[in-house]
Amino acid sequence: SxxxxxxxxxxxxxxxxxxxxxxxxxxxxxxxLQWYRQDPGRGPVxxxxxxxxxxxxxxxxxxxxFDTTLKQSLFHITASQPADSATYLCALGLYGNNxxxxxxxxxxxxxx
Amino acid sequence: xxxxxxxxxxxxxxxxxxxxxxxxxxDFQATTMFWYRQFPKQSLMLMATSNEGSKATYEQGVExxxxxxxxxxxxxxxxxxxxxxxxxxxxxxxxxxRGWDRAYEQYFGPGTRLTVT
Numbered sequence: 139s140x141x142x143x144x145x146x147x148x149x150x151x152x153x154x155x156x157x158x159x160x161x162x163x164x165x166x167x168x169x170x171l172q173w174y175r176q177d178p179g180r181g182p183v184x185x186x187x188x189x190x191x192x193x194x195x196x197x198x199x200x201x202x203x204f205d206t207t208l209k210q211s212l213f214h215i216t217a218s219q220p221a222d223s224a225t226y227l228c229a230l231g232l233y234g235n236n237x238x239x240x241x242x243x244x245x246x247x248x249x250x
Numbered sequence: 251x252x253x254x255x256x257x258x259x260x261x262x263x264x265x266x267x268x269x270x271x272x273x274x275x276x277d278f279q280a281t282t283m284f285w286y287r288q289f290p291k292q293s294l295m296l297m298a299t300s301n302e303g304s305k306a307t308y309e310q311g312v313e314x315x316x317x318x319x320x321x322x323x324x325x326x327x328x329x330x331x332x333x334x335x336x337x338x339x340x341x342x343x344x345x346x347x348r349g350w351d352r353a354y355e356q357y358f359g360p361g362t363r364l365t366v367t
Contacts, residue, residue, distance in 0.1 A: 236299075236356070
């Protein structure tokens with residue numbers, strides 16, 4: 139069956155350190171992968187998009203890698219800040235009409 | 251830019267009634283809009299995809315006669331939950347995209363919390 143797996147345990151990290159989140163998937167062949175941030179009771183906010191032929195993407199303090207052989211994406215927040223505390227969602231882009239399949243998300247708590 | 255609004259932000263209704271939720275893209279034209287529902291601590295589940303002027307495409311297991319979607323213009327889509335029941339209580343979120351034929355980010359609305367009593 140198709141699965142998108144993100145760590146269900148919250149990641150507690152000290153301010154200033156790098157937070158690394160993992161997204162693993164099975165029985166999908168995504169054309170691209172996206173990461174979103176979601177705060178409680180709010181809709182997700184787009185962060186980064188990486189295509190299947192790209193290995194790495196950066197945006198300010200964020201970095202995403204995409205390994206289609208391992209079927210895995212890593213999401214890094216460098217120099218983390220308390221304002222980065224949120225749930226981060228991995229979403230696989232499926233071929234045709236831009237549909238997304240979401241993981242359950244991984245909560246990050248940055249401790250001052 | 252790329253702001254999506256939803257109305258209402260929360261609604262409480264009695265079992266058996268219908269509820270309409272509006273989704274608007276405020277500063278761009280959305281070729282495609284999506285409707286999701288999310289239960290607590292669960293992932294967003296795609297319910298349907300709609301393109302302006304055409305019928306919505308529903309995901310497997312979603313009743314199209316119960317969840318009516320109308321994408322009347324490039325900036326407005328509505329979701330009507332008909333004959334709502336307590337099990338329909340959930341967080342409904344729409345998103346809008348500028349295209350459908352290649353990778354586009356989706357811009358999400360703030361969500362609508364539906365409680366059916």
